[in-house]
Amino acid sequence: MVDAAHTLENLHTETRSFRPQASFAAHANATAYEYKKAGVDRLEYWREAALRLAWHETFTEILDWSDAPVARWFHDGTLNACDNAVDRHVREGRGDRVAFHFVGEPGDTQTLTYSDMHERVQKAARGLESLGVGKGDRVAIYLPQIPEAVVAMLACARVGAIHSVVFGGFSAESLRQRIDDAEAKLVITADGGNRRGEHLALKPLVDEALAASEHHPEPCASVDHVLVVRRTGQKTEWFSGRDVWWHDAVDPQPAEHEPVWVEAEHPLFILYTSGTTGTPKGLFHTTGGYLTGAAHTHRLVFDLKPETDVYWCTADVGWITGHSYIVYGPMINGATQVLYEGTPNTPHEGRWWEIVQEYGVTILYTAPTAIRTFMKWGEATPARYDLRSLRLLGSVGEPINPEAWMWYRRVIGGNKCPIVDTWWQTETGAIMISPLPGVTATKPGSAMTAVPGVEVDVVDDAGRPVANGEGGYLVITEPWPSMLRGIWGNRLRYVSTYWNHFDGLYFAGDGAKKDVDGDLWLLGRVDDVMNVSGHRLTTTEIEHALVSHPWVAEAAVVGAKDEVTGQAVVAFVIVRGDAHDIPDAGEEIAATLRKHVRKQIGALAKPRTILVVSELPKTRSGKIMRRLLRDVAENREVGDVTTLADSSVMTAIRVGLEAGTGD
Numbered sequence: 001m002v003d004a005a006h007t008l009e010n011l012h013t014e015t016r017s018f019r020p021q022a023s024f025a026a027h028a029n030a031t032a033y034e035y036k037k038a039g040v041d042r043l044e045y046w047r048e049a050a051l052r053l054a055w056h057e058t059f060t061e062i063l064d065w066s067d068a069p070v071a072r073w074f075h076d077g078t079l080n081a082c083d084n085a086v087d088r089h090v091r092e093g094r095g096d097r098v099a100f101h102f103v104g105e106p107g108d109t110q111t112l113t114y115s116d117m118h119e120r121v122q123k124a125a126r127g128l129e130s131l132g133v134g135k136g137d138r139v140a141i142y143l144p145q146i147p148e149a150v151v152a153m154l155a156c157a158r159v160g161a162i163h164s165v166v167f168g169g170f171s172a173e174s175l176r177q178r179i180d181d182a183e184a185k186l187v188i189t190a191d192g193g194n195r196r197g198e199h200l201a202l203k204p205l206v207d208e209a210l211a212a213s214e215h216h217p218e219p220c221a222s223v224d225h226v227l228v229v230r231r232t233g234q235k236t237e238w239f240s241g242r243d244v245w246w247h248d249a250v251d252p253q254p255a256e257h258e259p260v261w262v263e264a265e266h267p268l269f270i271l272y273t274s275g276t277t278g279t280p281k282g283l284f285h286t287t288g289g290y291l292t293g294a295a296h297t298h299r300l301v302f303d304l305k306p307e308t309d310v311y312w313c314t315a316d317v318g319w320i321t322g323h324s325y326i327v328y329g330p331m332i333n334g335a336t337q338v339l340y341e342g343t344p345n346t347p348h349e350g351r352w353w354e355i356v357q358e359y360g361v362t363i364l365y366t367a368p369t370a371i372r373t374f375m376k377w378g379e380a381t382p383a384r385y386d387l388r389s390l391r392l393l394g395s396v397g398e399p400i401n402p403e404a405w406m407w408y409r410r411v412i413g414g415n416k417c418p419i420v421d422t423w424w425q426t427e428t429g430a431i432m433i434s435p436l437p438g439v440t441a442t443k444p445g446s447a448m449t450a451v452p453g454v455e456v457d458v459v460d461d462a463g464r465p466v467a468n469g470e471g472g473y474l475v476i477t478e479p480w481p482s483m484l485r486g487i488w489g490n491r492l493r494y495v496s497t498y499w500n501h502f503d504g505l506y507f508a509g510d511g512a513k514k515d516v517d518g519d520l521w522l523l524g525r526v527d528d529v530m531n532v533s534g535h536r537l538t539t540t541e542i543e544h545a546l547v548s549h550p551w552v553a554e555a556a557v558v559g560a561k562d563e564v565t566g567q568a569v570v571a572f573v574i575v576r577g578d579a580h581d582i583p584d585a586g587e588e589i590a591a592t593l594r595k596h597v598r599k600q601i602g603a604l605a606k607p608r609t610i611l612v613v614s615e616l617p618k619t620r621s622g623k624i625m626r627r628l629l630r631d632v633a634e635n636r637e638v639g640d641v642t643t644l645a646d647s648s649v650m651t652a653i654r655v656g657l658e659a660g661t662g663d
């Protein structure tokens with residue numbers, strides 16, 4: 001049932017445990033009392049957390065669950081997310097604190113204080129309003145990792161508009177789908193971004209997305225304007241009347257803008273994530289509860305000391321990690337952050353460590369795939385830099401294997417930094433399972449236990465909690481403030497995706513195991529979702545992209561274990577017998593199809609391996625048996641084939657591959 005992302009043996013043999021150091025515990029934001037307080041009265045615990053935000057009108061009701069599974073938290077209060085993240089710090093005398101040390105890939109830097117951010121968000125808010133954007137309107141943001149991305153998100157929040165950030169690595173087609181689904185009125189983009197020393201174009205992809213195309217007979221109808229940041233200076237086609245430069249529409253505006261006060265349940269953003277049917281789901285979060293969850297967990301889990309810490313989350317703002325742990329959580333807490341535009345090996349493999357040294361980074365939050373990449377590059381590289389400023393390390397995105405955990409602790413953390421392995425999802429808005437530094441004794445590879453105020457369990461097929469030492473499905477058993485409020489425009493899909501598996505329990509889609517102490521080990525997805533370098537993809541969406549190519553008759557995609565990326569996309573395709581232009585060589589087919597997937601979805605979905613086969617293993621009811629394909633992709637003995645309609649198919653695939661039709 002469960003796809004173990006690392007071997008189950010680890011769970012039985014892992015005896016290492018790292019107790020918090022007394023010196024860390026003595027000053028930690030978290031104490032064991034948090035669990036106690038939350039255990040006694042969970043709602044009161046969240047009420048107190050919510051009251052740390054700046055409310056325009058305070059709330060009286062904590063949770064209204066009468067319309068379950070759609071929660072309403074703090075619903076009769078009003079506030080503004082941008083006011084909390086920016087204005088408040090200026091108001092309370094913290095305007096001179098650095099909000100961001102921005103580092104561009106080519107080496108350009110900017111230092112932005114909270115006062116600078118205040119000026120920028122007010123101008124941007126005015127700019128948005130001048131383009132007709134107001135409360136409830138949707139704005140798509142398709143930008144590189146530059147300060148304007150943060151400013152754009154906060155300016156949307158400031159005017160009550162709902163942002164939908166689309167990661168810059170997505171294709172024009174993926175962007176169009178997301179713009180259409182949200183009926184965005186405005187797209188904010190840049191001429192381009194910097195990647196591995198090259199200029200990556202963005203604006204042309206927006207132009208392509210908005211135009212009529214093969215998949216879209218009509219040009220996009222909802223978008224009135226495209227607001228363009230000049231980043232790389234690349235030439236770009238200009239559609240007058242529609243396109244507007246940021247430096248024309250935003251920069252000349254007066255830095256005076258009163259935030260639009262919104263109800264706590266006003267949607268703050270939509271973020272699309274892969275859905276099992278192939279069309280991305282627009283998950284949406286609302287204001288009061290989301291901000292409460294993001295800020296509270298950020299303070300406890302990362303132990304943020306805003307006056308002295310330099311915090312660096314390496315995620316892109318295009319993902320939920322960037323939303324919750326670059327923009328909203330840290331900024332509400334008044335953090336000083338590093339924001340880096342580029343890749344870890346541009347211009348050299350020590351770039352991250354150079355940044356840590358230069359800015360004196362104290363808290364680093366990254367993904368296991370990055371850690372494994374650094375392991376591959378060798379410990380001599382980080383050893384060349386002074387990393388002694390680091391005092392806490394975080395991990396997110398996929399299960400972290402114990403070897404990577406130990407390497408992270410020793411090589412990066414100098415054996416002195418607590419590691420927080422944080423489990424959560426786009427849906428949960430904030431960290432759900434993690435050790436609390438200074439409180440929890442950690443085990444390499446385990447995310448340990450739910451954070452205070454969150455109730456999780458591991459259940460069997462019937463929804464009954466499993467005993468310690470057993471595995472099953474991870475569920476969240478009580479509503480939490482930062483939970484998603486739904487799938488944009490589709491309540492039914494929300495209910496059936498998350499709430500119909502186990503009555504009254506939120507089904508996360510992950511397998512998990514409780515060890516003998518009851519601590520949690522995440523085992524990876526139990527559905528068709530793959531996790532490639534911490535990015536979420538579904539088998540179906542890549543299959544759809546593949547079969548949209550004229551050469552492909554049928555395709556099946558699996559996530560195969562990969563040493564660096566966690567999982568890798570492996571595609572099995574049957575090519576059409578009736579198409580004449582198909583090359584003989586498998587490599588040529590593979591290269592073409594890989595390019596095609598990149599064009600359809602984005603570079604992140606490109607299959608690592610494409611294997612041309614003559615048949616696919618199917619059950620009698622016609623369902624593709626991905627389990628068997630995964631066995632092939634991972635070079636394992638093929639498992640039980642008794643439910644196959646034709647048991648010779650697997651032999652044919654093996655023989656075909658050995659004969660060299662594969663890639």
Ligand code: WT7
Binds near residue numbers: 273424
């Ligand atoms: C899926 C959610 C939330 C931030 C980034 C990913 C996997 C995430 C962990 C972890 C084991 C993890 C799960 C989850 N995942 N963090 N610490 N240990 N697995 O967000 O794209 O919504 O993906 O990522 O499978 O369901 P996302």
